[in-house]
Amino acid sequence: MFEKGLLAGKRILITGGGSGLGAAMGRRFVELGAELVICGRRLELLEDTAEKLRSDLGGKVSAVQCDIRDGADVDAMMDAIWREAPIDVLINNAAATFIAQTEHLSFRAADAILAPTLHGTMYCTLAAGSRWIEARRKGVVLSILSTSTITGRAFTVPSAMAKSAVLAMTKSLAVEWGPKGIRTVAIAPGAFPTAGASGQLRPEGRDENWASRNPLGRPGEHRELADLASFLISDSAGYINGEMVVQDGGAHLRSSGAEDLLQWTDAQWEKQRAARARS
Numbered sequence: 001m002f003e004k005g006l007l008a009g010k011r012i013l014i015t016g017g018g019s020g021l022g023a024a025m026g027r028r029f030v031e032l033g034a035e036l037v038i039c040g041r042r043l044e045l046l047e048d049t050a051e052k053l054r055s056d057l058g059g060k061v062s063a064v065q066c067d068i069r070d071g072a073d074v075d076a077m078m079d080a081i082w083r084e085a086p087i088d089v090l091i092n093n094a095a096a097t098f099i100a101q102t103e104h105l106s107f108r109a110a111d112a113i114l115a116p117t118l119h120g121t122m123y124c125t126l127a128a129g130s131r132w133i134e135a136r137r138k139g140v141v142l143s144i145l146s147t148s149t150i151t152g153r154a155f156t157v158p159s160a161m162a163k164s165a166v167l168a169m170t171k172s173l174a175v176e177w178g179p180k181g182i183r184t185v186a187i188a189p190g191a192f193p194t195a196g197a198s199g200q201l202r203p204e205g206r207d208e209n210w211a212s213r214n215p216l217g218r219p220g221e222h223r224e225l226a227d228l229a230s231f232l233i234s235d236s237a238g239y240i241n242g243e244m245v246v247q248d249g250g251a252h253l254r255s256s257g258a259e260d261l262l263q264w265t266d267a268q269w270e271k272q273r274a275a276r277a278r279s
């Protein structure tokens with residue numbers, strides 16, 4: 001649907017680009033002519049993904065190990081990237097979540113979600129934005145959020161809080177950094193099956209029936225999200241700033257997607273906690 005060189009000349013960093021939606025976006029960006037850097041904690045996974053993209057598509061793809069919860073690590077990554085060449089686009093994709101009864105969350109458990117999803121996203125945005133502004137370069141920040149920013153979402157409260165905060169960042173920076181040539185935009189995906197999301201959100205016994213509850217009767221396809229992201233970071237979307245685009249088949253207009261869990265009994269939650277303790 002796009003001209004082949006839509007993203008030619010753009011150097012793009014995707015956090016969490018080694019797996020799931022990050023890897024799907026990366027593939028599409030390279031197909032459309034971009035140069036790619038992917039980061040995450042698992043270097044082997046990143047290198048495998050980068051190698052596959054290079055061998056399939058012949059593009060320039062590099063992998064950097066970085067834990068975005070650590071500001072010093074983020075700065076070191078950005079310095080290393082910049083030494084080669086500045087990026088033009090940052091994709092805030094890395095995040096964490098799991099389902100839990102909120103009253104059973106320890107402070108450490110809350111932080112395990114908030115640290116990458118909120119703080120890590122802020123660190124990456126600051127590290128890229130300050131470098132762009134200092135060099136008077138243009139830039140685009142695309143953050144992958146969730147429809148919990150609209151509906152809230154029971155049983156994934158720290159994730160809903162963090163995603164909502166990043167939406168606030170997206171709107172606020174649109175005003176503050178727009179005049180400096182930096183656009184901030186976001187996507188709120190509905191259910192796009194990935195190993196990461198299924199592992200965290202669909203423990204044994206949960207059949208939330210995403211497909212049949214979706215107005216369009218199906219989950220999202222990775223390619224659909226990758227295409228929307230490609231458009232939003234491209235120059236064709238140059239007048240879109242501070243906006244979050246929902247891509248969920250209309251699902252959030254029916255429910256937040258977590259209501260099935262209201263039917264879970266305490267015994268079911270107890271079983272879920274015990275299974276986790278054993279793993």
Ligand SMILES: CCCCCCCCC/C=C/C(=O)SCCNC(=O)CCNC(=O)[C@H](O)C(C)(C)COP(=O)(O)OP(=O)(O)OC[C@H]1O[C@@H](n2cnc3c(N)ncnc32)[C@H](O)[C@@H]1OP(=O)(O)O
Binds near residue numbers: 113146159192
């Ligand atoms: C309509 C549309 C439809 C809706 C469609 C769906 C919309 C989904 C929106 C969002 C989707 C996503 O984000 S999908 C992305 C999913 N991907 C990920 O989560 C990848 C990253 N995940 C991770 O790194 C890990 O899984 C995670 C546990 C989160 C963090 O790892 P860490 O090593 O930092 O953490 P740990 O040291 O293991 O644990 C830290 C503390 O957290 C606790 N903890 C860990 N897992 C826990 C759990 N399941 N339940 C309770 N507590 C837990 C531990 O007991 C520790 O607390 P103490 O015992 O007190 O020490």
Ligand SMILES: NC(=O)C1=CN([C@@H]2O[C@H](COP(=O)(O)OP(=O)(O)OC[C@H]3O[C@@H](n4cnc5c(N)ncnc54)[C@H](OP(=O)(O)O)[C@@H]3O)[C@@H](O)[C@H]2O)C=CC1
Binds near residue numbers: 094096
């Ligand atoms: N799939 C879906 O249905 C939906 C997904 N989303 C959002 O889409 C994005 C991608 O999720 P998805 O692809 O499904 O899941 P994944 O689990 O595949 O993606 C998460 C990625 O983030 C990386 N990551 C996690 N923590 C850190 C960290 N501290 N530092 C650096 N990287 C980190 C992981 O790599 P590593 O572990 O190696 O660090 C992993 O590659 C997330 O923002 C998620 O909230 C939103 C709504 C629905």
